[in-house]
Amino acid sequence: MNPEKPNPYPSGPPPAYSAQPSAAHTDVYPAYPVQSYPPPFVNSGYPPTTASGAYPPVSYGGAPYGGAPYPVTPYPTAAEAATGQSMPSKKGQSGQVFGPYLRYVNMDVGNRMWFGSILVLTSSPSPVTATVYSNLxxxxxxxxxxxxxxxxxxxxxxRIDLTLPMGDYPAMWTYSIDALSEQTFNFHVASVHDRNWRFAFYSCSGxxxxxxKEExxxxxxxxxLWKDVLSLHRxxxxxxxxMLGGGDQIxxxxxxxxxxxxxxxLQIKGKENRRNAPWTPELEFAVSSFYFNMYTSHFATPHLxxxxASIPSIFQIDDHDIFDGYGSYPEYLQHSQYFQNIGRIAWRFYLLFQQHTTMRLAALGGPHAREFISPNGQTFHFVKLLGPSxxxxxxxxxxxxxxxxxxxxxxxxxxxxxxRTLPPTIKHVIAMLAVPIVYPRLKAPETLLTHFGKTKRSANNAVNEIGKGLGSVAGSAGRLLGKVGLKVDAQQWEAETKGTIDDVLGNVKKGLGKSGLMSGVISQFGEVDLLDDLIDHWTHPxxxxxxxxxxxxxxxxxxxxRTRISFISGDVHCAGVGRFFTPTNxxxxxxxxxxxxxxxxxxxxxxxVLKMLHSSAKQLDFGNGVKEEMLDxxxxxxxxxxLKDQKLIxxxxxxxxxxxxxxLHVVIRVEGTxxxxxxxxGPIVVPPVV
Structure with a gap:
């Protein structure tokens, strides 16, 4: 950003990770047992573990946790800001201000309306007003x-709800927020019948x-790369x-x-002890402050x-928006009081910062939003129009x-x-799936040994490298396996190469944690009969x-x-294009x-790891004459x-x-030298169904 100009993007405080409230903090937390907190993720694949109870009333528009500010660490230097930390905070007319964050909700072709919202956070309870006008x-x-x-x-x-008219010509809309003094922001709205919508899509923005820090x-x-996004946008x-955020926005x-x-x-011994450890007011405060600070800091980084503020967003949740691998852990961890309450709090702030809503408001729905909490009350799905087609x-x-x-x-x-309720003008349906549904399978460990060798050192490296290549879930785990002291016996590695990947890594399962920090939990019990990195993939058995x-x-x-279905995904830290198709048609x-x-x-x-994945990227028979493959x-x-290996980069x-x-034309923009x-x-040209 030009240093001569005032910073129009006040940033949040850097993350303040304190396990205890400050002495000045006066919040009073009710001593509810875990079943009294409304857990966001009661996975239906597991039986209930607690008796249902009356949830405490939730305050909307009030201050459920009033009191003094939480403690914060000093603001980062400019050099630290370059690594992804927030810039020094600015204050607007309403005190400290975070945002604005612009979101796309939907459009109504028949009534010629565009729906969106702007989220602004202030340290003052004073009302906020937006002034919005177009160039038409x-x-x-x-x-x-x-x-x-x-x-x-x-x-x-x-939340500022926008209902804007869509005319016969595209428009640039400008808005300002009174809490941000004289700063203005622009965004673009297509004409009502314009089929030529342009969108950016991405994942893993952290x-x-x-x-x-050096890396x-x-x-x-x-x-x-956000600078590249803005450069093209301008x-x-x-x-x-x-712009479509496919998961792991934080x-x-x-x-x-x-x-x-x-x-x-993590140091508590015993499965049941860890599962039933009570949730405390101090943890409620610390975890809530963690996610609040994470969002306000990360969303304030330059270019992002x-x-x-200037490209309406559509966001989708994935594991890192909570923590690495959430949902793929075994039942005794997933239904522990700690996992459930962390998930509940992360879900709250995901809805607020990424969806501009709360669970109660989302459940109310609306005639145009097509956003809904599912019947079990635990998920946020959406179907939106990107133009009339x-x-x-x-x-x-x-x-x-x-x-x-x-x-x-x-x-x-x-x-x-x-x-089934979509208008007949729809030609393409794009499915946002956080994890790819078409992706190379991993071969048996014989293939792994081909690439990594059979020495003890190579075996250890192989385990670490496998983790890096399996996507966002395995990424953290694989890179940290060596740091937690896991060793793989070379003779066992060689002896087990005739089995499946699960067999080969049988002794590694005990220590394979999602972020390398949970490894002590899993190895302590020694009962995890799955590889959590693989479990996250659609292609897992x-x-x-x-x-x-x-x-x-x-x-x-x-x-x-007669609509064409396409998928956009992220998670795996590399780019590629795959497809299902019928060779005869x-x-x-x-x-x-x-x-x-x-x-x-x-x-x-x-x-x-990319070489290993390429060796597995063969054309497969999906069934009924349909094939699936990765493209060169x-x-x-x-x-x-x-390039010798041309399917993934x-x-x-x-x-x-x-x-x-x-x-539909799709281009992948890859960071150069x-x-x-x-x-x-690209582009890859996706034809309509005729």
């Missing part, structure tokens, strides 16, 4: 007051615990109407490392904060997750019922029946409605493209050199989608 002649400014949707400590969450600085911090005719993994109360819980299908694949399911039957039914059912159902919908309704853009911030897996999307590297990246007539400067690959 004959329009008058709109003055929109805010609604208070929640509070945290002394901070008030103000760094894993294992990425050092973050070398990579240009959080904002390096080109005339290439403005984005919306990385909540440090919670296990920074909060003393959680570190103490500008994008959040494209719909976005966004199942919440984290909140109902267990080792045996990704979504409940009730959620599938609700989503498909909503898809536990999930393949559900995967088959979803694909079959989507293909039936495509055939019945390659453009029939079974053609479904999978676009993978990951990560826009986090580091890629090592070359050895990257014949050359960003420097023009020919291990560089930071993000994606661009554009509707051209009845076609210069930090933050991207090279486009």
């Amino acid at each position: 002649p004959g329009t008058s400014p709109l003055y929109v007051p805010s609604n208070v949707i929640d509070t945290h400590l002394q901070y008030t969450f103000h 760094f894993s615990n294992s990425v050092s 973050r600085e070398r990579l240009g911090g959080v904002g390096a 080109e005339n005719g290439k403005e984005f109407h919306v 990385y909540g993994d440090p919670i296990w490392k920074e909060l003393d109360g959680l570190k103490a819980w 904060r500008e994008a959040l 494209v719909a976005l299908f966004g199942p919440d694949t984290r909140s109902e997750r267990t080792p045996m399911q990704i979504l409940s039957p009730q959620s599938y039914n609700l989503l498909f019922q909503t898809l 536990n999930h393949t029946p559900e995967r088959t059912a979803l694909i079959t159902r989507l293909q039936a919908h495509a055939s019945q409605t 390659p453009t029939d309704p079974t053609l479904m493209y999978q676009f993978i853009a990951s990560a826009i911030v986090n580091i890629p897996p090592p070359k050895g 999307m990257f014949p050359k590297d960003v420097d023009g050199k020919t 291990g560089r930071r990246n993000w994606g661009v989608g554009c509707v051209v007539g009845d076609e 210069q930090t933050g400067v991207c090279v486009p690959f």
Whole structure:
């Protein structure tokens, strides 16, 4: 940002990870047992573990946790800010201000309306008003007051609901917030019948615990590729109407490392003792402050904060928005009081910062939102229109997750019922799935040994490298396995290579924690009969029946409605394109493209893991004449050199989608040899169903 200009993006305090309230803090927490807190993720794949009780009333618009500010650490230096920390805070007319964060809700073609919202947080309870006006002649400014949707400590969450007319011409809208003095922000709205919507899509907008401060600085911090997003957005005719965050908008993994109360819980011996350890007011405060500070700091990083204020967002939850691997842990951990309460609090702040709502408000729904809490009250799904010819299908694949399911039957039914209500003008349905549904399977460990060797040292390296390549869940775990002292016996490694991956890593399971910090828990019990990194994938044997059912159902919908289904995903820290198709009729309704853009911030897996994945990326028979495969999307590297392995590329990246007539064009932008400067690959042209 130009240093001569005032900073229009006041930033939040840096994360203050204190396990105890400050002495000045006077909040009074009711001593509710865990069953009295409304847990957000009661995974239906598990039996209930506590008696149902009356939830305490929730205050909306009041101050459920009033009192003095929580303690904060000193603001970071400019050098620290370059690594992804927040910039020094600014104050507006309403005291300290966080935001604005701009969100796309939906559109109504028939009534020619665009719906969105702006979220602003202030340290003053004073009302907030937005002034909104367009560049089209004959329009008058709109003055929109805010609604208070929640509070945290002394901070008030103000949501400004936007209902804007869509005309026959595209418009640039400008808004200002009275709490932010004279700062203005712009965003773009397509004309009501414009099919040529442009959208950005990305995932993994943060760094894993294992990425050092020096490495973050070398990579240009959080904002390096966000600068590329903004650069393209500012080109005339290439403005984005919306951006799609496919999960891991924040990385909540440090919670296990920074909060003393959680570190103490990890040291408790005995499965039942750990499961039933009571939740305390101090933990409620510390965990709530952790997520609040994480969002206000991360969303204030340079370039990302500008994008959040000027490109309407659609966000989807994944594990790191809570903590690494949430939902794929065994039942005794997932239903412990600690996991459930952390999940509840993370869910609260996810809804507030990313969806501009609360569970109560989301459950009320609305005639145009097509956003809904599922029948079991635990998930946030959405179906949205991106112009008159494209719909976005966004199942919440984290909140109902267990080792045996990704979504409940009730959620599938609700989503498909909503898809059937889409207007007949829809030509494309884009399914946002946080984890790719088309992705290389891992081969038997013989293949791993081919790449990593058979010495004890190589075996240890292989375990670590495997973790890096399996996606966001395994990423942290694999990189930290060595740090927690796990050793793999080379003779055992060789002897077990005739079995499955689960067999080979049998002794590693005991210590395979999602962030490397949970490893003590799992190894202490020695009863985890799964590899949690693999469990997160659609192609894991536990999930393949559900995967088959979803694909079959989507293909039936495509055939019945003559709409093309495509997938956009992230999670795996590399880019690629896959597809389902019928060789005898390659453009029939079974053609479904999978676009993978990951990560826009986090580091890629090592070359050895990509090579291993390429060796598994063979064409497979899905059934009924349908094949699935990964495409040779990257014949050359960003420097023009020919690549031997062309299906996945291990560089930071993000994606661009554009509707051209009845076609969907997709480009993957990959970071080149210069930090933050991207090279486009594509487009892949997705035809309509004819």
